[in-house]
Amino acid sequence: MRSTGRLFATFAVASLVPVVALGAVVLQDYSRDAAEQGRAQGLSQAEVIAQMVVAPALNSGESSVTGGDDLSRRGLSAEQHDRMREATRLAVYNGSVQHLRLRGFSGRVIFSDDGSSSSGVPVSDPDFQAAANGERRARVITGRTQTIRVMQPMIAGATGQSVGVVEVYLPYQKIADRLQQQIETTWWRIGGGLALLYVVLATLAWLTTRSLRRYAADQRYNALHDALTGLPNRTAFRVWGQERLDQAVRDGGYGAMVLVDLNRFKEVNDTLGHHAGDELLREVSARFRAALGPDDILARLGGDEFALLMPGRDRAEAVALLEQARDRLTEEMVLDGVPLSIEASFGIALYPEHGHQLEELKQRADVAMYQGKRGTMDIVVYSGEQAAQPHQWLVVQAELRHALERDELILHYQPKVGVHDGTVRALEALVRWQHPQRGLVPPGDFLPAAEHSGLIVPLTEWVLRRALADQLGWTASGQPWAVSVNVSARNLEVAGFADLVAALLAEHGTAPDRLMLEVTETALAGDAETLVKSISELTALGVGISVDDFGAGYTSLAHLRGFPAAEIKIDRAFVKDVTHDPQSRAIVRSVIALAHGLGSRVTAEGVETAEVYRWLIDAGCDEAQGYLIGRPVPWPQVSPDFLVPVIDLAPVIDSEEVAR
Structure with a gap:
């Protein structure tokens, strides 16, 4: 001004x-x-x-x-x-x-x-x-x-x-x-004309200046605000948020940094159109603003991601406020005549407890938010033991790229057997990393980092190629075992994944029905339309689809309706307790009945005792997998002699038990 x-x-x-x-x-x-x-x-x-x-x-x-x-x-x-x-x-x-x-x-x-x-x-x-x-x-x-x-x-x-x-x-x-009189007359005329000209110029200048001022204000506003919702944008949040944090450092203040991500927002865009998605974002922004205090900063970072900075709020106050915002957010709204209830995941980082720099707090709030997405809680406060995880993931991702280039990855296989006869039906390929310094690295130490980057795509392709090549080896030795390979939701969302699988099958001369792709239950809660399309293309090839870790996620039965699952694998958390926990027994029996009703066979994971094995026979389970049967080893070590303990269980079970 x-x-x-x-x-x-x-x-x-x-x-x-x-x-x-x-x-x-x-x-x-x-x-x-x-x-x-x-x-x-x-x-x-x-x-x-x-x-x-x-x-x-x-x-x-x-x-x-x-x-x-x-x-x-x-x-x-x-x-x-x-x-x-x-x-x-x-x-x-x-x-x-x-x-x-x-x-x-x-x-x-x-x-x-x-x-x-x-x-x-x-x-x-x-x-x-x-x-x-x-x-x-x-x-x-x-x-x-x-x-x-x-x-x-x-x-x-x-x-x-x-x-x-x-x-x-x-x-x-x-x-x-x-002449003087003429000059004076002329002077008044010229002076009046020039004065009028000056007034006109000054007026134009004032109008132009005011227009420029308004334009500059609009440009400044647009540069710092989201055009769709009117909220501060990423740039404004970075500047204003860091100012508040610096002030908190000077004054000894505290507060909370929150990242918010809407769940299944893409489904709204894909189903109702982008105009409905835009209207949803505007409505969500209005509901967020109504739930916050005057000192709280709400910004839209992009897409369906929002950020909150809440000065002067401790852990309990931040969680309580977000619970109110969540309740307001989940109230039903109608878009294009369709009633919707939107949900969100909230990740909280506290300052100065978790840091005092904006990017540091955002990173830790992001870790907490994705922890909530993978679990059952929608409001998660960052926990200190995860502090090194984002940095460590960057290191792991960099090293994993080199591992793919240097062929440092290996596959171990764990057998799946028919519970009634103990014969090997398939081998599940489990990737391991033979690190030159750290030795054999288990998948839990590097697969999460791969899944949060594009590395999961070439990694899965490597596993598929190596598993099919190993399958040729045991087929040549007279073992007609199928092979199971785990794939992530990211693989199924990549265009042309089914074409890649078809090309690899043709390259190795493998029949499609001898390949099983295992998809975790939580992956089914993603972009349903994309998953169904990809899985339909795979089943059209003849490839089997398995729902892995069933019962551990939060998939509704609606996801299974019409889903062409050849196999449902019961999570080990329920299987290991069936001999002494009535609820686990009830859940496992229900899943077996459900799977058979859907035309799928059932595999129990984590079978480690003979008692559990016998109970699974009694419950009508089809296949079993676990340490009792065999630990993951390179495929040449998987032999009939390795499975003798399981086969020896057959005489213990009489024919009436098997019938039941």
Whole structure:
């Protein structure tokens, strides 16, 4: 505001100077023209006097002056002198002439209206010399009164030759007054016009400055706010948020940094269209704002991601406020006639407990938020033991890229057997990392880092290629085992994944029904449309799909309806307790019944005791997998001898138990 005022003042002063200068130049030019006009009028009047007064007197009588005579030599006759006096007296009396002299070329005064013989203008004067040479000159002489002095060559006779110089002094005051009046009139007109021009320019400048001020304000606002929701954007949040954090450091303050991500927002865009998604974001923003306090900063970072900075709120206050915001957020809304209830995941980092730099707090809030997405809690406070995880992931991702290039990854296989006969049905490929310094690295130490980057795509391709190659080896040795490979939701979301699988099957000459792709239950809660499309393409090839870790996630039964699952694997958390926990037994029996009702076979994971194995036979489970049957080892170590303990369990179970 102040800068634009200075800009306008600068423009006003800068524009005033040329306007005034223009007025001065115009006035000066007009004054010069007026003076020139006065001199021209004096010359004309002197010409008339010379022709009408002096010339007739010189040309009268017998001694008339002829061209070429120099009045300095011959002078005037008495008659000519009298006629000159008479004519001059009349001119002086009428006020048209103040003073008149007739002079010869030598400067001699031949006639003077007052009878004086003073020489007047010196002969050396440029005006006299010019008149002696036939050129007229006029000059304004200032004094008590203004006078025009005209030096006029005196032409006598018909020859047109000069015989002397007429020195005439004409009254100029009336002319000057009239010119002054004209100048003043012109000045007022020019001044008024220039003043009006200045007012117009100043008005335009003011309007332009105000428009620029508004434009600058709009640009500044747009640069710092999200166009869709009107909330501060990522840039504004970074600047304003860090200012609040710096102030908290100075004042010993505290607060909470929160990242918010809407769940299944993409489904709204894909199902109802982007206009509905935009309307949803506006409604979510309004509900968030209504739930927050005046000191809280809410920003949209992009897409369906929001950020909150809540100064002066401790852990309990932050969680309580977010619970209120969540309840308000989940209230049903209607978009395009469709009732919706939106949910969100909240990650909280506290300051100064978890840091005092904005990016540091955002990173830790992001870790907490994704921990919530992977679990069952939608509001998660960052826990200190995860502090090194984001940094460690960056290191792991960098090293894993080199591991793929150097072929440091290996596959171990764990068998799945039919519970009734103990025969091996398939081997599950489990990736391991033979690190040159740390030795054999388990998948839990590097797969999460791969899943949070694009590395999971080439990693899965490597596992598929190696597993199919190993399968050729055990097939050649007479073992017709299928192979199971784990894939993530990211793999299924990549365009052309089914084509990649088809190409690898063709490359190794493997029948599609000898490959099983295992998808975790939590992956099914992602982008349903994309997953269904990808899985439909895979099943069309003949590849089997397995739902892994069933019961550990939060998939609703609606996800299984119409899902072409060839296998459902019960999570080990339920299997290990079936011999002593009634609830686990009820859950496992229900899953078995559900899977069979859907036309899927059931595999129990984490089978580690003979008692659990016997119970699974009694419950009607189809297959089993676990340490009782075999630990993950390279495939050449998987042999019938390795499975003897499981086969030996068969005689313990009578035929009636098996029937049940």
